[in-house]
Amino acid sequence: MNRRTLAAVLGVAVLGSQAGHVLAYWLRFGDAAHAVQSSGVHTYFPALAKTALGAAAMVLIAALFVIGLARVVAGRRIDREAAPSFIRLLAALYTVQLAFFAGQETAEA
Numbered sequence: 001m002n003r004r005t006l007a008a009v010l011g012v013a014v015l016g017s018q019a020g021h022v023l024a025y026w027l028r029f030g031d032a033a034h035a036v037q038s039s040g041v042h043t044y045f046p047a048l049a050k051t052a053l054g055a056a057a058m059v060l061i062a063a064l065f066v067i068g069l070a071r072v073v074a075g076r077r078i079d080r081e082a083a084p085s086f087i088r089l090l091a092a093l094y095t096v097q098l099a100f101f102a103g104q105e106t107a108e109a
Helices: 003-037 045-074 086-108
Strands: none
Touching: 003 045, 003 086
16 A cells, blocks of 8 residues: 555545444434533534534545546546555555544543
8 A cells, every 4th residue: 555545544534433433322322322422521522523524525525526527637547456455445444443433432431
């Protein structure tokens, strides 16, 4: 994995860990998850999660649009050997997301 791919995996994993945090609380507490996350050590979390995920979504959509437009204008195609395998990316994302989630929960305890 090169530096650019590693940086992308880390960025997506950190944001994904926050989405996983929201999902884990929703699965555990149901509709009361927002109230639980808005109290105690989780007071900061709902606003931070909404802002971070919204900003990340906007950046991702803009980046994909710019990259796609640049490829269309240049007439370039993606080489099959240039991209890492899907399974390796999935394993890396899962591992980093789990580590960030566990670290965050440990820090909040």
